[in-house]
Amino acid sequence: MxxxxxxxxxxxxxxxxxxxxxxxxxxxxxxxxxxxxxxxxxxxxxxxxxxxxxxxxxxxxxDETMSEFVTFQGDSNWLAYGEFNTGQLVRLMASRRSCRSFLSRPVERSVLEDLVKIGCTAPSGTNCQLWTFTIIPTREALMAFGEQIRSFYMKLNIMANNGLLRKFLKFIGKPELDTYYREYYQTVKEGLEEFDRSGVDRLFHGAPAAIVVGCKANATLPREDALLASQNILLAAHSMGLGSCLIGMAVEPMKRDIRIQNAIGIPHDEKVYAVVALGHTAEEYRRIAGRKKVTVRYFEP
Ligand SMILES: Cc1cc2nc3c(=O)[nH]c(=O)nc-3n(C[C@H](O)[C@H](O)[C@H](O)COP(=O)(O)O)c2cc1C
Ligand code: SF4
Missing domain, CATH: 3.30.70.20 (Alpha-Beta Plaits)
Structure with a gap:
């Protein structure tokens, strides 16, 4: 406290x-x-x-300025329970899609800053609000970040391609490299080759901006806090006319090599939990995509 x-x-x-x-x-x-x-x-x-x-x-x-927005008309009146249109809320949630075809048109910094404030309306463990947001505001900056990620995967793929190393690590109880080889190696290899050949960006899907969501180490529940803030950003982005995509492929390298997060200005005592690619989108959907059948159970002793 x-x-x-x-x-x-x-x-x-x-x-x-x-x-x-x-x-x-x-x-x-x-x-x-x-x-x-x-x-x-x-x-x-x-x-x-x-x-x-x-x-x-x-x-x-x-801080009252955290509730002041530049790019849209905020409404600071508290909305009473049940006063919102649930149908429209669910429509927004279900209409959000992970965008994999961004336009190069830049996203205004004021929009990105408003999205950060919207992220901060999320709950956080013990209300610590120790999340951090690193705005990557241009395509150039995102490409420079992407270069670090690509270099990580190039090295990882060289290691994963070594059968003896995979077997040895598995033998000593570290099967992660073998699992990576089976599940990701080939796709990553193709992605890296395609980028070298024709500049196609399978990592950020051509996004012109991103927000990296992290949390300080002393947060009570850092992962949960960062991901709840990220979901707010995804939903708000859709409502503001932007596509978004969580880029887990960029999070994993930062977990394994602290130098990558340092290179984009995130200090040692923070951890990154989400990278949200953002931008105007070339995708136009005709209908809402459904969801798979879910497991629901009751416990009623
Ligand atoms: C934690 C997490 C990491 C993700 N990482 C990636 C990623 O690296 N690249 C990508 O294109 N999509 C990524 N996605 C998007 C998922 O593939 C997507 O959410 C899923 O296919 C459902 O589609 P929808 O988001 O459009 O509903 C990620 C999603 C989550 C929740
Ligand atoms: S909520 Fe009631 S008791 Fe508390 S400060 Fe306001 S008027 Fe006083």
Whole structure:
């Protein structure tokens, strides 16, 4: 938890107790009929500020500019439960597709910055919000990043092509290289050759921009936080007229070779969990793609 940054204006407080009830960590209490900060620690989640009917609460840790958007008209009014059109929400979710055919048209930096703020509306473990966003704003920058990724896979493919090495590693209980060889080696080989031959970018699918989503090491649940923020970005991108694609192929090399994330300015104490390629898209779908049958079960003792 963090230091308390909540302030309550006693002149505005009417003592309804709502902020005390909603505080998840009992930072606030009622004292002589008014709310007071009595705890030392806080999640700085802002529940108290959001629920106060009198506007008596402020949480200093909350940066108001994170809710200000440049490229669209934001609406900061809280939407009551059940007030949104679920059909339209699901339509947006189901219409998002992983784009593999981006146009070269650049994406404005202000759009990318708004997408980062939208990412940050996601929940995070203990509200730590320790996610980080590295914007790769141009095709040139993305190509330079891609070069690092390609060089990683070139070296990996040389190793994976060595049958003796694969067998030895498997023998000592490290079957990963053998699994990679069976599942990815050939596709990666073809992708690398095609890029060398004709510049076709099977990695980022020609995207003109990307956002690399990571998290600082001291986050409570870094992977979950980063991926929830990423999903927000994917959905918002669609609503803003952009295609998107998660590029897991670019995440794995950064996990295995810290120098790659350092090369794009991400320090050692952060981990990368998602690379979201973004751009205007050449794809135009006619209908929503369905999903496979899912396993659903009840547990009712
Ligand atoms: C964690 C993760 C990693 C992914 N990595 C890649 C990737 O490296 N390249 C790619 O083209 N698509 C990648 N995808 C996209 C999936 O292939 C895609 O989500 C899936 O085929 C379903 O299609 P849809 O996203 O259009 O619904 C990734 C998706 C996820 C969730
Ligand atoms: S919600 Fe606002 S008015 Fe109600 S007790 Fe808390 S500070 Fe006072």
């Amino acid at each position: 963090e230091k308390v940054t909540t302030k309550i204006d006693p002149d505005l407080c009417v003592g309804c107790g709502l902020c005390v009830q909603v505080c998840p960590v009992k930072t606030l209490s009622m004292v002589n009929g008014k709310a007071e900060v009595t705890g030392d620690l806080s999640l700085n989640c802002g529940h108290c500020q959001a629920i106060c009917p009198e506007g008596a609460v402020t949480v200093g840790a909350i």
